[in-house]
Structures are given as C-alpha cells and as structure tokens.
Amino acid sequence: MTAHLIRGPLDASTTPRYTEPSTFARLPRLDEVPSAAVKIIGIPFDSGVSYRPGARFGPGHIRASSKLLRPYNPALDVAPFDVQQVADAGDIAVNPFDIVEALATVEHAATDLTADGARLLTLGGDHTLALPLLRAVHKERGKIAVLHFDAHLDTWDTYFGAPFTHGTPFRRASEEGLIDMERSMHVGIRGPLYGKADLEADGVLGFQIVRSDDYQFDGVRSIIERIHRRMAGGPVYLSIDIDVLDPAHAPGTGTPEAGGMTSRELLNTLRGLVGLDIVGADIVEVAPAYDHAEITGIAAAHVGYELLSVLAANRVS
Ligand SMILES: N=C(N)NCCCC(=O)O
Ligand SMILES: [Zn+2]
C-alpha cells in the first residue's frame, strides 16, 4: 500500500474560518483524499419525528457550527486529524415521503461507505436513522453493543401504528437481533413516560439504564466505570441523541426534556470511552430552528470532535 500524506483541516491562520463551503471541522471532502479511515456523513432526514420537525437541517448546522474546532485535543493529548485521515463524505439524499425506502437508502449507503474498512460518524437527522445504521454495522460485525445517549428510551413500539419512527429504533434493532443484549446501555434517561410498562418492556430488550440523575448522585467517573464494565470486550456502536443534554445546553432539538446532562458531563463521559472498540457513531436530533447562537450546533460539533479524538487515541495506544 502506498503511504499517502494525511490531509487535516484548513489552517485558520491562512484561510479564515468563515470562508469556503462547510465541511465538518473544515476537513477535506472525501473526493479530495485518496481514502479515509473515518468518514463523516450527513443524513438530512426527519420524517420519523413525533413532535417538532426540523432535524433534516441538522447536518448543515453541525458543520457550520464546527468551524472553530482546533487540531489538538489537550484533554486526551491527541491530534485527531493527524493520526487518521478523516474526511467529510457529504450528505446522503433520502426520500422524505417514504420511510421504508429512506431506511434502505441509508443502510446501503452506510454499507458502501464502510466497505473499505472505514468507520462512519453520521450527523442526523432524526433518531429513526439509528436502525438502518445498526443494520449496516451488524452485517459487517454481527451483534453489536449499543451505547445510547438520550433523554428517551426510544424503545417504544409504534406511533399511530407506524413501526419506524424516532421513538422506536432500538426496539426494532433488538427485535431484529442486531444488538448484543448483554452489553447495551442507555445513558441520560429522564422525564415522563407513557407508563411504568415502558421501563419493563425496555428491560427485556437488552438495555441497562444510567439515568440523567445518576450524574448528580454518582458522578462522571463512576458512570464511565459502569460503561466499561458492561461494554468492554467487543464492538460498540455509539448513538448520541443531542437531547441527552439539558435544554439549556441544547435547545435546538425536537423533543426537549428538562433535567438533562451538561455538555461538560457528556464530553467527559465520551473521553472516558478510550479503550472501547467503537465501530461507528451517530449524532442525531439537532434541529436548528429552535437553536440560539449555535448553542446546540456547537455542542454537537464538540461531541463529534471528542468521538474522533477517542478513535484517534485508540489508534495511538
Ligand atoms: N428520539 C427522540 N428524540 N425522541 C423520541 C420521543 C418520542 C415521543 O414522542 O414520545
Ligand atoms: Zn431523545
């Protein structure tokens, strides 16, 4: 194999940040590099939402909010764009009027983009997308442990009889045998449910729950330990619904719930994932119409940056 020079972000000291069309962190586009170990894709899809629409504009907003990121991450002592080629693969065009067709398009695109062994970081889009992304990962890797950050369980059964919505992806994934039921977790759960039965049903689908309140009572360190205890020893898929953050930290989302995590708690938890075999990730539910001053976009951009840093740190060690 020929060694290629890794291309990182544009240099902000010679090309101002606010020039050029947006790519994540001002990285090169996939067609500008020979290959990439990590590909960032946008999926502008929100036909699965139950409340406020608008997450279809999430990918563009996260990219636009990611321009200030810098190349060195002191928290993990790693330069995430130096040790691996990361590139922005643009958006996948999906049918907004036919959810089943949209899910098939996403699954095939994810399969194609990872055929060369690349890992995907997906920018949503609503949480319905986790299902086709897990289907694609499962084809490659078999049963996968899911680490799901969210205010919501997203293991409800149907809405208006519809099986594929942003409130149901992890029930479908569990029913389809995609997830490792001994090693999956929800983190950040809070807020009112439809009934106590929601939690009982969730329990048999293979998830353990870390509640948002556990952050206050137990702290970040103990939660990182719980995650490692449950998830080490096999591949992990990370799905991050931005509404896991408190609405003060992420107002730009479709189904906000009070009492959430701070962005500092989330970023520190993500840094604690170094050592886990993360095979793919998504950041979903960013809905810019309800955002202010890019608060949510910036949080999502930093979440993506920490994930890329964890992948880089895993590669270095
Ligand atoms: N996946 C997200 N963000 N929300 C699910 C909420 C489903 C409901 O309306 O009860
Ligand atoms: Zn949610």
Ligand SMILES: [Zn+2]
């Ligand atoms: Zn969700």
